[in-house]
Amino acid sequence: MPAPDVPLRKLGFLTIGLFDPDEPAAGHATTLDVIGLGERLGFDSAWVRHRHLQYGISSPLTVLAAASQRTTRIELGTAVMPLGWENPLRLAEDLATVDLLSGGRLNPGVSVGPPMQYERVREALYPDTGDAEDFSYARVERLLSFVRGEPASDFAGVEGFEVFSHRVEPHSPGLQQRMWYGGGSLRSAQWAGEHRMNLLTSSVVKAEGDAAPDFAAIQLGHVRAFRAAHPDGERARVSQGLVVIPTDSASAKQREKYAEYAAKRLPRTAEPQGPGRLLFAPDLVGTAEEIAERLYGHAAFREIDEVAFALPFTFEHDDYVQILTDIAERLGPALGWRPAS
Incomplete structure (x- = not known):
């Protein structure tokens, strides 16, 4: 197994936070338990996905505010918040509040574009301003x-008995350095670099151009374009979010389930999907040693030193405990990472 050029510096994980619509509180409590486990295992960061009108976390900052009071060290991130659903000024207030409550541990990840299924939610979301809403990068610039x-x-x-500020309050001075952009296209990567953001890459990229689609090569191009555009150059932060499922301590039943899960999702990785030509990375399933070897063979992984491995969407809590434990105790060390104390 080839040695990495640079040991993995930061190890994180990403969860969607699914819940039963008949018992949503239990699902949110489980998400908080998973974040607490991540801190105990020494992970550097825990990230939550954002889902509207689905059975996943719709209010990630509320969840992370709760997590901030149950943890003391682990960084807390969103991957990602679609800004088409948000008012940038109000969101800035919430971000600063949660960052202060967490002691400066918040890592907000955002993206732009129209809300998912916009024509179906438009009248509920923006009944009076739907035609005027700007879903471009300018929305991120306002937030920043x-x-x-x-x-x-x-x-x-x-004014009277009221005291007013010209800026959003509260203000958290260090937060601007921990703002992330979730981008899957070359332009998004360049834009994030030009605007001094950090870059979140995931298991989905856009297959652009006429070349034969190669996920690792496309993602590597994004990483390099981002750093070429960023004032910090090679020091600019990039986090990679592939789906990783180590099986070292898994039961036979769990290994069978994991293999079936990955097999069902594998066909979508063969060629770009849909009008957006989205290309998906295969899920990495196997022992920690096998996964580490595949990662070292991944062109984009070799140029980053931070990851936030994505947990599969539909598994049980016991599965997540096993996967996170194997990542922290076996895969992380195989990648040169050391758990936080």
Whole structure:
């Protein structure tokens, strides 16, 4: 097994936080338990997905605010918040509040574009302004300006008994350095670099151009384009989020389930999918040693030193405990990573 050029520096994981619609509180409690387990195992970060009108976390910052009070060290991230559903000023207030509650551990990941199934939710979401809403990168720029503390109002001072600030309050000075953009296209990667954000890559990229689609090569191109555009160059932060399922301590029944899960999802990795030409990475299932070898053979992985491995969507809590434990105790060390104390 080839040695990595740089040992893995930060190891994180990503969960969707599914719940039963008849008992949603239990699902949210389980998500908090998983984040707590991640801290005990020494993970550097825990990330939650964002789902609207589905049976997954619709309010990730609320969940992370709760997680911040149950943990002391692990970084807490969103991967990612679709800004088409958000008002940037209000979101900036929530981000700063949760960041302060967590002691500066929040890592907000965002993306742009129209909300998913926009024509079906438009009247409920933006009944009066649907035609005027801007879902471009400008929406991120507004959010970044508020996070930096730039003016949101032309007035600051006392009016009667009320005291007003010209910027979003509360303000968390270090938050701007922990803003991430979730991008799967070359332009998104370049834009994130130009705007001094960090880059979240995932198991999905856009197959652009006429070349034969190769997931690792496309993702490597994104990483390099991002760093070429970022003022920090090679030091600019990139986190990779492949689906990784180690089986070292899994039962025979779990190994069978994991193999079936990956096999069902494998056909979509053969060629780009849909009008957006989305290309998916295969799920990595096997022993920690086998997965480490496959990662070292992944062109994009060899140029990053942070990961947030994605947990499969539909598994049981016991499966997540086994997978996270094997990642922390076997796969991480095989990649040169050391757990946080």
